[in-house]
Structure formats: C-alpha cells, structure tokens
Amino acid sequence: MCFNAEVSNLDDxxxxxxxxxxxxxxxxxxxxxxTPGSMRTETRRxxxxxxxxxxxxxxxxxxxxxxxxxxxxFLLEKEDAEAIAARVFSTVAAEWEGLLRRVGVSQADxxxxxxxxxxxxxxxxx
Numbered sequence: 030m031c032f033n034a035e036v037s038n039l040d041d042x043x044x045x046x047x048x049x050x051x052x053x054x055x056x057x058x059x060x061x062x063x064t065p066g067s068m069r070t071e072t073r074r075x076x077x078x079x080x081x082x083x084x085x086x087x088x089x090x091x092x093x094x095x096x097x098x099x100x101x102x103f104l105l106e107k108e109d110a111e112a113i114a115a116r117v118f119s120t121v122a123a124e125w126e127g128l129l130r131r132v133g134v135s136q137a138d139x140x141x142x143x144x145x146x147x148x149x150x151x152x153x154x155x
C-alpha cells in the first residue's frame with residue numbers, strides 16, 4: 030500500500046497484488062503492472078483501491094495520514110506503520126530516478142513522470 034501510494038500507481042486493483050509461496054511461507058510478490066501518474070493537485074490523489082478507514086470518502090486519498098490510520102487492519106501498531114511508511118517513502122524518493130535511468134528510461138521521460146514519484150501531498154495529514 031505504501032509503495033503503491035509513493036509511486037502514484039493509477040492501476041492499483043486487487044489483481045495487481047499477489048503472494049508467492051517458495052517454500053512453506055508466503056510473501057508479497059515483487060511489484061508488477063504499475064502505471065505511475067502525475068497528480069493534478071496536491072490535496073487529492075485517488076487510487077483505485079480504498080486507502081483508509083472511511084471507504085470511498087476522502088480518507089481513500091493516498092497520503093501518509095490515511096495509510097497509517099489503517100495500521101490496525103494489518104495488525105500493526107501506529108509507530109510500526111509510521112516506520113514502514115517512512116522507509117518505503119524515503120527509499121522510493123531517493124532511488125526512483127536512478128533505477129529508471131539504469132533500465133533505459135530517458136532523462137526526458139523521467140522528467141515527465143517525476144511528479145508521480147515526488148508527490149508533496151503524500152505528507153498531508155488524514
């Protein structure tokens with residue numbers, strides 16, 4: 030959920046999330062089928078999947094406050110959810126452009142999608 034929000038994935042639906050069992054333990058699959066999209070406003074960013082506790086109300090808007098507010102649904106304490114969000118958000122912000130450039134994305138195309146990865150509204154409260 031944190032990664033989806035950080036990369037502004039506009040194609041976030043349940044079929045784009047999977048678990049893998051390589052032995053007796055399940056783990057989240059690597060990301061796939063991502064469609065990063067720059068946002069038009071800093072205060073509203075709708076993703077397809079609900080993000081927060083109030084269904085289709087503004088709490089589904091993907092920002093740190095609404096993501097962390099749902100920590101209990103994942104059996105996490107708020108502090109743990111904050112730490113996960115901070116780690117994911119800071120890693121993506123620091124690494125996205127270098128990764129895209131290493132796999133052949135042009136500087137011009139990186140500039141086009143920059144707003145998807147560096148979205149200031151992510152830090153807004155719930």
